[in-house]
Amino acid sequence: xxHDERKIAxxxxxxxxxxxxxxxxxxxxxxxxxxxxxxxxxxxxxxxVKVIPLSGVYIPRRGNVVIGKVEMITFNGWVINIGxxxxxxxxxxxxxxxxxxxxxxxxxxxxDIVIAKIWNxxxxxxxxxxxxxxxxxxxxxxxxxxxxxxxxxxxxKEGSMINLIKDNTNCNITVGQNGFVLIEGQxxxxxxxxxxxxxxxxxxxxxxxxTEEVERFFKENGGKK
Amino acid sequence: MTTKKSETKSSGKFERxxxxxxxxxxxxxxxxxxxPNADGSAIYASGDTIAIAAVYGPKQMHPQHSQNxxxxxxxxxxxxxxxxxNERIKPGPNRxxxxxxxxxxxxxxxxxxxxxxxxxxxDVHINIIQADAGTRCAGINAASMALAHAGVPMKSLVTSVxxxxxxxxxxxxxDKEEEDFEEGEGPTDIPLSFTGDGKITHMQLDGKISxxxxxxxxxMARESAKEIHKxxxxxxxxxxxxDKK
Numbered sequence: 001x002x003h004d005e006r007k008i009a010x011x012x013x014x015x016x017x018x019x020x021x022x023x024x025x026x027x028x029x030x031x032x033x034x035x036x037x038x039x040x041x042x043x044x045x046x047x048x049v050k051v052i053p054l055s056g057v058y059i060p061r062r063g064n065v066v067i068g069k070v071e072m073i074t075f076n077g078w079v080i081n082i083g084x085x086x087x088x089x090x091x092x093x094x095x096x097x098x099x100x101x102x103x104x105x106x107x108x109x110x111x112d113i114v115i116a117k118i119w120n121x122x123x124x125x126x127x128x129x130x131x132x133x134x135x136x137x138x139x140x141x142x143x144x145x146x147x148x149x150x151x152x153x154x155x156x157k158e159g160s161m162i163n164l165i166k167d168n169t170n171c172n173i174t175v176g177q178n179g180f181v182l183i184e185g186q187x188x189x190x191x192x193x194x195x196x197x198x199x200x201x202x203x204x205x206x207x208x209x210x211t212e213e214v215e216r217f218f219k220e221n222g223g224k225k
Numbered sequence: 226m227t228t229k230k231s232e233t234k235s236s237g238k239f240e241r242x243x244x245x246x247x248x249x250x251x252x253x254x255x256x257x258x259x260x261p262n263a264d265g266s267a268i269y270a271s272g273d274t275i276a277i278a279a280v281y282g283p284k285q286m287h288p289q290h291s292q293n294x295x296x297x298x299x300x301x302x303x304x305x306x307x308x309x310x311n312e313r314i315k316p317g318p319n320r321x322x323x324x325x326x327x328x329x330x331x332x333x334x335x336x337x338x339x340x341x342x343x344x345x346x347x348d349v350h351i352n353i354i355q356a357d358a359g360t361r362c363a364g365i366n367a368a369s370m371a372l373a374h375a376g377v378p379m380k381s382l383v384t385s386v387x388x389x390x391x392x393x394x395x396x397x398x399x400d401k402e403e404e405d406f407e408e409g410e411g412p413t414d415i416p417l418s419f420t421g422d423g424k425i426t427h428m429q430l431d432g433k434i435s436x437x438x439x440x441x442x443x444x445m446a447r448e449s450a451k452e453i454h455k456x457x458x459x460x461x462x463x464x465x466x467x468d469k470k
Contacts, residue, residue, distance in 0.1 A: 008461070008462045008465050010373065010382065010458045010461050010462070011336075011373050011378070011379035011380065011381055011421075012380060012381025012382055012420065012421035012422070013421070013458070026378070037378045037379060037380065038376055038377075039374060039461055040376070041465075053376040054376070054465065055258075055264065055265060055374055055376050056264055056375050056376020056377065057264050057282065057283060057284070057375075057376070085283050085284045085285050085342070086285060123294075123343070149376070206465060
């Protein structure tokens with residue numbers, strides 16, 4: 001972001017006036033005025049004005065990679081809780097391996113954690129898929145829950161923040177768009193340091209120069225770099 | 226309770242018991258994000274009236290038979306704490322609180338885009354921890370801030386204020402003492418809710434008033450609502466600024 005002071009939008013507030021602007025997410029256009037519909041930070045990218053929410057529940061979007069928990073097994077797939085208002089459904093067809101129809105629980109049992117991608121959202125529900133690299137059941141690691149609106153901050157610009165954590169803790173980190181973060185490290189201490197760093201970012205997500213702040217955090221808490 | 230008598234001076238000038246001007250609000254204090262467990266929350270205090278609102282959702286509606294696949298549901302629960310008034314009230318819902326819950330739903334629904342949340346429910350819990358008249362207005366103000374804080378898409382914030390008539394004088398934001406005023410024509414209480422651009426979403430009337438005076442009262446309330454709206458906006462903005470430090 002180029003601006004020093006980021007502006008905050010309140011529902012019903014006129015963000016900007018002018019014919020040239022287009023309403024993005026969280027805004028509407030009334031005549032020449034762009035009006036906010038959500039509480040959050042205003043972001044202008046060229047002509048599109050949008051509001052980035054700061055709080056609230058996770059709203060699933062197509063293409064999101066999420067981390068969820070198997071809630072129920074049906075005859076043709078798994079019902080997965082992804083922390084949204086609706087449960088996700090992972091069909092048998094979307095698992096890229098042979099599955100014995102009589103023993104779905106051998107692939108994934110109730111209570112298992114799974115990384116999946118949302119490939120479709122319709123009136124009936126959220127469809128998940130495992131047909132992509134890096135998706136599938138989680139065997140070990142540490143799960144941290146953060147507010148889903150803070151996920152972009154944890155990842156940083158082009159993954160800068162997440163790479164910083166990875167380098168400093170020697171952990172492999174997967175961030176689900178729904179706010180669940182999976183940390184896999186060599187030992188528990190590394191994982192706990194990564195967890196602490198993520199919670200630090202969540203808490204301080206509004207500060208400017210967050211990356212420097214996190215670098216300082218690692219210096220104080222024994223980062224590896 | 227001590228009853229200070231407000232006097233209608235011989236000059237015809239009316240004086241309010243607490244010395245406020247007729248269009249003066251009680252001191253207001255508001256803060257957002259007071260309930261960490263909730264998706265959004267706010268506290269709103271107007272004089273001695275304090276309301277806390279917490280928002281949960283949008284989430285799946287249970288039981289399934291109360292789901293509405295056409296549009297989402299707003300579910301408000303207004304409750305007064307047993308210690309919120311001088312004489313202890315029995316805790317739990319009663320006829321009055323159920324009515325106010327419904328009124329709050331109607332006051333807030335016009336600004337929410339519930340069509341975007343089919344089969345889902347937004348729960349709003351309003352607790353009055355101290356009551357000194359105008360609790361439904363304080364509750365609606367807190368709830369509207371809490372909804373915005375929860376990231377629920379809204380057309381505008383809702384601001385609520387009560388107008389009233391004491392004997393023949395129109396006043397804004399009645400307190401308990403004024404509500405119990407018994408001289409002349411007695412008290413008339415008119416709670417009103419407005420959107421940010423001054424449209425009415427809710428209006429009640431308890432007492433007697435002439436149509437001409439009612440119009441005047443609505444205009445007075447609309448002006449005062451603007452003041453409260455500014456405070457609501459400031460509280461929401463401060464919740465972010467505060468975190469920056």
